[in-house]
Amino acid sequence: MSESSLFVDLVNSWFGSLTLNLLCYSTVFIPGYILIQYFKKSKYIERAGSGLISKLITSCVYGQNYEKLMTTDLASSKTLPAERSTTYRCFQIAFCFVGLQASYLTWGVLQEKIMTKEYQNSEGSIGHFKDSQFLVFINRILAFMLAATYLGFTRQPRHTAPIYKYSYCSFSNIMSSWCQYEALKFVTFPTQVLAKASKIIPTMIMGKIISGKKYEYFEYVTAILISAGMTMFLLGSTESKASSSSSTTLSGIIILIGYMSFDAFTSNWQGELFNQHKMSSVQMMCGVNLFSCLFTTASLMQQGSFSLSFKFMLTYPAFFWDSLILSICSATGQMFIYHTISVFGPVVFIIIMTIRQGLAILLSCIIYAHPVSVMGILGIIIVFTAVFLRVYCSHRLKQIQQRRAGGDASKV
Template identity: 45%
Template sequence: MKAKYAVGCLVVLCISTGWLIGYIYQLLILAYETNGILTDSEYSWFIRLLLNLTGYSAVLVPAFLMYKYLQMSNYFEKISNSSHVYRVLYSCFAEPSERLPETVKPKTEESEKRDTLEMLFCFSGLMGAYLVWGLLQEKIMTQSYVMEDGSVSRFSDSQFLVFINRLSALLVSLAWLLWTRQPLLTAPLYKFSYCSLTNVISAWCQYEALKYVSFPTQVLSKSCKVIPVMVMGKLISRNKYAPHEYVTALLISTGMLMFMFASHDQPVSPGTSVSGVCLLLLYMSCDSFTSSWQSALFRSYRARPLQVMCVVSACSCALTAPALLASHTPLPQHPMFVADCLLLSASSALGQVLIYRTIARFGAIVFTIVMTLRQAVSILISCAVYGHAVSLVGGAGVALVFAAVLYRVHCRRRSA
């Protein structure tokens, strides 16, 4: 009985803490938006990032307090009942007593054919969904919308795009799981919060980076993700990599640097260049952790792609909603902007389904290589549509990146 009262008091404390942090966040947002020096600074993105993290903490801090209490008090060992509060807390914070063992099915010629066909399906689906998503992303973040009265409106709230993309992914995955009557959770909810936080930050960084670097530079920077993905794989899952994987990762990074430093398709100041590089580095680090952590969830808990997609998207919506509600940034009241956002969220949802499927079936490294190949077409289309210039050295860098990727695929096929 004492444990029930203690949990009840802690729930009230957590709600109060979340409300207090949310109130402080609103005051900070208001102070930032009314300070012209901060909003006009070349490094205003860093202040906005800190503000976003403050908004996320309105959810994370209360959840952490509850988790630490339940862990220190051995709540689930002392209490055993079927009350709604107990079931919610168990779903969120209780570790399963037994994990499902990892099973490795022997490879047969038929299974290899199925894997090849599925890989082609995932690749073609990701290609189509993210080509549309990439073009719309660049349009929304870099182009102006002309209103009926002749005024020009420019969109700048990256947090809004993160939220609608995660919301669409949540609705699609939740509808499918309910339709097929599959369980929503196969692991405690807090396990998904880690990759959810890094997923939100990485998504925000890639949208924000378009204010400082060109779209081809942003796209090609994702090719460098191979290195941080390998690092995260060693740290999280203790993965081992062959020598050719290290060599190709180095070649990919070299080609990326050649492209970034040889591209002068838009005039930028030193501060803007630094901001763009910092955002891209933060994006790659967070996104690499996200895919590696999701890959570990698939192996450890035998979770299905749509289950992970649903729970991670729900956590991401919970993190971004308070920050979005407190923002006072107006959205362009233009029919084309609404249509672009709807199509962006739809293509993002389809891409998310295929992302989780690819990571579950083939791992984080293969997924990264698939996305790198997809980026070649994105760069060519973006250059054709928006007129980005690529120098001779930059073109050589692009060629080096994709030659390294193809060599990596060749070595992987030989060792299979």
Template identity: 40%
Template sequence: MDGKQDTLQHHENVQVSYKYDSGFHGQYFEEFFGFNPYEYWPFRLIFILLGYATIVVPAYLVIRFVKKKYSENSVDFSSNFFRRFLKLFAIGTPEASFNLILSEGKCDDTKNLVNTRPGERNRSWLTRDGPILAFYFVGIQLNFVSMGFFQERIVTVGYPRVDNVLVVEPFGDAQFLVLVNRIVALVLCCLYFIHDYRNQPVHVPPLFKHSFCSLSNTLSSWCQYEALKFVSFPAMTVCKASKLIPTMLMGRIVRNKSYSARDYVTAVILVIGACSFFLSNQTDLKKSSSVTTISGIILMAGYLAFDSFTPNWQKKLFDCKPQVSKTQMMLGVNTFSAILCFGSLLEQGTLFSSIEYALSHDGFSRDLFLLSLSGACGQVFIYAIIKQFGPEVLAVIMTLRQIFSIVLSSLYFSHPLSITEKLIISHRTPSWLLQDGFEGWWEKRTYRLVVLI
């Protein structure tokens, strides 16, 4: 941020420079102010938010209008497809809620638990939910460790041009990566939704509620990609491993979930470990400007805030009766995310330049597709874990996968780990595994299995 281009220095003698397309807004700034605002991440964020606003504000006005007409009962929303869609978007189908709750038979499981002995209940849980959680755990590790690898590969390593392999150019538009990721996830979700359409429940909540977690999910992904330009991947992953605290705080705000003082104290201890790892990496950070270091910290803080809101809001939707299916959740979130990213990129004038880069650089499209595919498959496991076990279990599992991401990144990209960093990892590994041993959480059998895994 302190020059005319963002710089990233992960290795001792290697520096990657990012050059950005000026876009529509940048052309005016360069003409009147003499600089390209797209070379500074705060301006890029502002333009992204302005692009989102051109979609969010009209949608908000439509929602207000539909709710007013629905409360006045002055419009027949069942008369045609367009009106039915408006009602589903702004109001949902509240009239179906009561009948669906009765048809769920939600008391069946509790009856079975009451009629069984405690020992039998524990064994039935272990045989029923244990293998499922283990399967989710493995799926998360495989997909998101791969996703983290391709993230760093795309953001920190340039790609040779097709017409001249000696010219290696980096890719700098993080929002385009988010767009392609959401499009691939949306295509896979639509194919499965069409196949399983008859088994999908009635979508009772209004569709616009998916936009909240969609917006936070998109911004968290953008912050994550941008942060990789300022901090090393190992430092970033260990900081991400401390997202348990913001997840707990967001759980308190969004879902009114309470935690004991011991829970917070244990989480704070884990954060101290992450910070010590980050500070131990100062030998690399000193070679970049203090502004660059601050930029990385701010972007990581933004990632943690947005990323902790997303699963808590999704869990809130899942807890509504009747429940939203995982397919409906994935379809709604990725639809809104794709619309927001596409609209913002189109308004900024950077969409076609990103497509041109993908077509003119060897290997970029392949890595981008693999990144998006692993992210799309990972979403399936994320929604399944949130729905069945809650966002806290997801935070723990995502924390554990940081260990594998750090090891893979250090081996492939030659990130040097100091003795202090290795000691911190070896110290934090058992603490990560034991962080579910919170007094209140340990009584929930779900977390015992996470520790065993």
């Protein structure tokens, strides 16, 4: 009796759920790896025909020859957009700001509501949704559909990357999202939001591992300041969690570490793909979400979670509408991210998203009455001061480098 109870508790725990998900994902990874190795060792590309299946296999395993396409694709990509008036650019940045705030503030509030609050239907029955992976699936399927539709109606650069390479950042993106949802069961939303602000250190470490990147001194200083502010906030928020067990707090910390590590790998791997293959952001979005849908579908079908989640949707209509709005906000938020970066660059985007994080913390504290001590407030101030300092120093460094480049050009 006790052994059976322990086994059930283990399966229902976050660790058991994670293990089961990984086993399900392996049913996609292992056959895929075997097939890719077979096609490469058999030199399939040398005997590939011109049929649809041959082109599909070649695109998945090898990609297309970037060198041959360089002249035709770069010629079209070098066409610069016409200069816009100041009024138009102000309208654009206001549009991006409002779009990002509306998408991700709504997404953040609904995310916490779905994972932490109870649902009640007209008959008075109460339920609590627990399947984080199903939320990842519905977010990714809608994002994939939007990206695929956009690609179908717009002209894009010729795609040259082997499609299977998207699977790595897709897997890390799924695991990052799973950890993000799962962490809400163990930590408050403000803690999770500030954990995102401390992602700089694992991202820098992962950048060194994957790309061998070098960083400026101010980047190290601001990373340390952000980490210190995050620590102060965690210490300040634990005062209000005296009733929480140590195992719950430890579980939350472990899941947050997993979230930051997977997220750091995702962004660095995507950066490497952008540098090597020069695909568009929407092509990246489509490829990553394609594999995310594949992984989550395989896992949910093998675990039988689809039927349970859909049954929960039918039982509690409010959950259906929350999930739909959550997915729309997630998908449109990705589109706003790509548009903001392509038009205004990463500096403006970071400032907008930093403001979003502050507003998200404020909204969560007001709506869900999360207490924050004086030490926590000081930690928040340190974190966002460091983020803005990092943005300012990056902007100044870029200006100095541009002046030096202009000076060297004039001497020549």
